[in-house]
Amino acid sequence: MTDQATLATFRQETRAWLAENCPPGARGPGPVSNGSTKIVIDDPDTRLWLERMIEKGWTVPNWPVAYGGGGLDKDEYVILLEEMRRIGARPALSSFGTSMIGPTLLELGTEDQKLRHLPRIARAEVEWCQGYSEPGAGSDLASLRTRAEDRGDHFVINGQKIWTSGAQHADWMFILVRTDPDAPKHEGISFLLLPMDQEGVTVKPIRLISGESPFNETFFDDAIASKEDLVGELNKGWTVGKRLLQHERSGMESLVSGSAETSANSLVGEARRCLGELDGRLADPAIREAVLSYEMNQHVFRLTQRRAVEESDGGTPGPVTSIFKVYGSELTQDYYDLLIRMRGFQGPVTDEAVFGAAGVEPVRRWLYYRAGSIYSGSNEIQRNIIAKRVLGLPD
Numbered sequence: 001m002t003d004q005a006t007l008a009t010f011r012q013e014t015r016a017w018l019a020e021n022c023p024p025g026a027r028g029p030g031p032v033s034n035g036s037t038k039i040v041i042d043d044p045d046t047r048l049w050l051e052r053m054i055e056k057g058w059t060v061p062n063w064p065v066a067y068g069g070g071g072l073d074k075d076e077y078v079i080l081l082e083e084m085r086r087i088g089a090r091p092a093l094s095s096f097g098t099s100m101i102g103p104t105l106l107e108l109g110t111e112d113q114k115l116r117h118l119p120r121i122a123r124a125e126v127e128w129c130q131g132y133s134e135p136g137a138g139s140d141l142a143s144l145r146t147r148a149e150d151r152g153d154h155f156v157i158n159g160q161k162i163w164t165s166g167a168q169h170a171d172w173m174f175i176l177v178r179t180d181p182d183a184p185k186h187e188g189i190s191f192l193l194l195p196m197d198q199e200g201v202t203v204k205p206i207r208l209i210s211g212e213s214p215f216n217e218t219f220f221d222d223a224i225a226s227k228e229d230l231v232g233e234l235n236k237g238w239t240v241g242k243r244l245l246q247h248e249r250s251g252m253e254s255l256v257s258g259s260a261e262t263s264a265n266s267l268v269g270e271a272r273r274c275l276g277e278l279d280g281r282l283a284d285p286a287i288r289e290a291v292l293s294y295e296m297n298q299h300v301f302r303l304t305q306r307r308a309v310e311e312s313d314g315g316t317p318g319p320v321t322s323i324f325k326v327y328g329s330e331l332t333q334d335y336y337d338l339l340i341r342m343r344g345f346q347g348p349v350t351d352e353a354v355f356g357a358a359g360v361e362p363v364r365r366w367l368y369y370r371a372g373s374i375y376s377g378s379n380e381i382q383r384n385i386i387a388k389r390v391l392g393l394p395d
Contacts (some may be wrong), residue, residue: 007362010076014083021052027088034095036127036169046090050124053092060098060122063106063166067114068122070163086194096128096166096206097121101174101193104244108232117172117193129167131218132241139378141176142238146220148177155179155192155230157200157223161239163375166204167216170196175225176241179234191237191244201225208368224231246321267291267335269370274342281351290338297334309347319389320383329379336366 007108012393033041033050041047053059056070062077063069072080084091102121102203105113124379125339137143140298146159157177173194194201200223205213221383232240271291283287301324308320339362340347348363349355373379387393 002073007075007079011079011083013271014080015086017056017060018083018087018089020060020090021056022084023048025049026090026092028090032089032090032094033092033124034127034166035097035121036095037125037126037153037171039127040102047249048159048391049090050092051310053124055121059093060090060102060126060334063102063122067106067118068120069118071225074310078310081306091120093124095121095173096130097126099248100130100138100244101128104240105231108240109242113193113231119262126171126299127169128165129173129196131161131164131165131173133163135162138163139381140305141241142189144176144178146177146190146391148176148190148225150179150227153227155225155227157192157194157220157225157245159220161218161220162215163206164203164216164218165214165375168205169211172196173201173218174244176237179237183235186238188235189237189241190234191231192225193231194223194225198223204362205369208371214368246319248330264379267294267339270339271342274344280382287338290341294331294334294338297331301331319385322385323390326373326379326382328388329369330371332369336362336369341368 020372022214023045025043026049031041031043031046033039033046040297041050050059054068054150057063057065058067058070058080061070061072062074063071065071070080081320098121102118105117109117111120114242121128124323131146132141134144136147137145146157148157149153157175161175164173175191175192175194176189178188179190195288196203196259200221201221202217202221204217206215206217207213208215215369231237271282271284271287275287275366282291305324308324343362346355346359349359351360354366388395
C-alpha cells in the first residue's frame with residue numbers, strides 16, 4: 001500500500017495531467033474506442049484522447065507496464081478513477097479485451113500469450129468477442145457442442161455460437177469448445193483463442209427489436225486455432241471460462257465514468273427539461289422521488305464496487321461479482337424505464353423521421369437493455385450463485 005503523502009502527490013499530478021491532456025470532446029457521454037481494426041474513429045477528440053492514454057499506459061492503468069499498462073497499484077488506480085469521474089472523462093478504451101480476456105490472460109495465461117496479446121489490447125489494436133452461448137447451450141452453457149479436434153500444432157473447430165456480441169467487428173474470439181466428447185459435461189471443455197479473419201469463420205448479425213444488430217450467429221467450418229493459444233490445460237477450460245465471467249460481471253470499467261450513459265446528472269437534467277421546476281425542485285413530486293431514489297441507488301452501487309476492488313487488492317473479486325451483474329443490470333433498466341416515463345407522449349416513439357435520431361435513441365436503449373438481465377448469465381442464475389457461493393446456503 002502506498003503511503004498517504006505519496007498518494008496525495010499522485011493525485012495532484014494526475015489531476016494536472018488530466019486537465020492538460022483530456023480534450024473537451026472526451027468528457028461526458030460520447031464515443032469510446034473498442035480497439036477494433038474494422039471501426040474507424042471519426043471524432044478527433046476521441047482519437048486524440050486514445051492516443052494520449054495509450055502513451056501514458058492508462059488504457060489499462062492497473063496492468064503491468066511490460067504488457068502495455070500503467071503499472072498502478074490499487075490505491076493509485078482508485079485515485080485515477082476518481083479524478084476521471086470528477087471531470088467526466090470517458091474511458092479512452094473499453095472492450096472485451098480490457099475487461100474480460102485481458103484480465104483472464106493476466107491471471108491464467110502463459111507468458112508467451114501475455115506478450116503476444118496484452119500489449120495489442122492496451123494499444124487498441126485488436127477487439128475480441130466471446131464464443132460461449134450456442135443454440136441449446138445458453139444458460140446451461142456446459143451443454144455446448146462446438147468441437148475442436150487436436151491436429152498436432154493446431155485445433156480444427158466445427159460448430160456454431162449465437163448471441164456473439166460484436167463478432168462482426170472483432171479481430172479475435174475467445175471460445176469454449178468441446179475437446180473430449182466422452183467426458184462428463186463440465187469436463188472435456190477447452191478455452192481457445194481464435195483469429196476471426198479466416199475462411200472457416202462466418203458471422204451473421206441478428207437484428208433486434210431495438211433496431212440494432214450487436215449480436216450475431218457465428219459458424220465454424222474447419223476454423224483453425226493455434227495450439228499455442230490454448231489457455232489453461234486441455235479439457236480444463238471450464239475453470240478458465242468461469243473465471244472470465246467473473247471479470248465480465250464485475251463491471252470494474254464502469255467505475256471510470258460512473259456509467260456516463262446512465263449518470264444521475266443526465267437523468268436529473270432530462271427530468272428538468274421534460275417536467276420543469278417549481279421552487280428550484282422538480283415539479284412532479286412522484287418523479288422527483290423516483291429520480292432521488294435512482295440517484296441514491298446509483299451512488300451506493302458505485303461505492304460497493306469500489307469497496308470490492310479495495311478488498312480484493314485491486315483484482316477482480318470472486319462470486320460477489322454476481323451481485324454487480326444483478327444489481328447493475330436492473331439499475332440500468334430502472335434508469336431507462338424512468339427516462340421513458342418522464343418523456344410522456346414522446347416516450348416510446350420509434351419514428352425517426354418525425355422525432356429525429358436523438359428522440360428515438362433513448363427508446364432504442366430502453367429496448368436494448370431489456371436483455372440486460374439475461375445476457376452475461378441471467379439474473380436468476382446469478383441469484384443462485386449468490387445464494388450458494390456468497391451466502392453459503394445449501395442446494
